[in-house]
Amino acid sequence: MIMIKKKLRYLAxxxxxxxxxxxxxxxxxxxxxxxxxxxxxxxxxxxxYWQDKLVSTGKTFNPIGWHxxxxxxxxxxxxxxxxxxxxxSINVTINDRGPFVADRELDLSLGAGALLGFQGLxxxxxxxxxxxxxxxxxxxxxxxxxxxADANGNCAGVAAC
Numbered sequence: 001m002i003m004i005k006k007k008l009r010y011l012a013x014x015x016x017x018x019x020x021x022x023x024x025x026x027x028x029x030x031x032x033x034x035x036x037x038x039x040x041x042x043x044x045x046x047x048x049y050w051q052d053k054l055v056s057t058g059k060t061f062n063p064i065g066w067h068x069x070x071x072x073x074x075x076x077x078x079x080x081x082x083x084x085x086x087x088x089s090i091n092v093t094i095n096d097r098g099p100f101v102a103d104r105e106l107d108l109s110l111g112a113g114a115l116l117g118f119q120g121l122x123x124x125x126x127x128x129x130x131x132x133x134x135x136x137x138x139x140x141x142x143x144x145x146x147x148x149a150d151a152n153g154n155c156a157g158v159a160a161c
Contacts, residue, residue: 064111069098076132
């Protein structure tokens with residue numbers, strides 16, 4: 001009888017501890033990079049480039065940097081590129097336009113391609129992690145547009161205007 005009471009106490013203690021631990025909030029349980037994907041990933045054909053030139057931002061191209069060129073993503077966008085052959089991933093920043101070849105969607109700098117173990121031309125998995133904020137454009141105030149039209153309309157028959 002004493003042995004059964006000890007086992008029941010032990011069982012009660014274990015169940016209490018497990019219930020207490022189960023309510024503890026864990027911030028991150030994933031081993032994945034802490035950046036959240038903001039777009040679904042996609043398979044793209046990529047190549048590497050290393051030519052000495054100016055990039056779209058006006059800066060000199062750094063061939064060993066972690067950069068890429070994309071046709072449509074905004075300059076400054078952070079993307080994660082993964083090589084399916086060796087399961088390596090790297091985060092790179094879009095800093096140029098291109099590639100200017102019809103069947104390619106991404107140009108990786110030589111440094112980014114080397115870290116991925118990428119050779120020449122191939123398929124990679126691309127995920128968009130962050131897009132830089134867009135500039136706010138000042139819209140013309142509608143009242144001012146009507147005021148200009150009214151001023152011109154009042155001068156229609158007056159020679160002094």
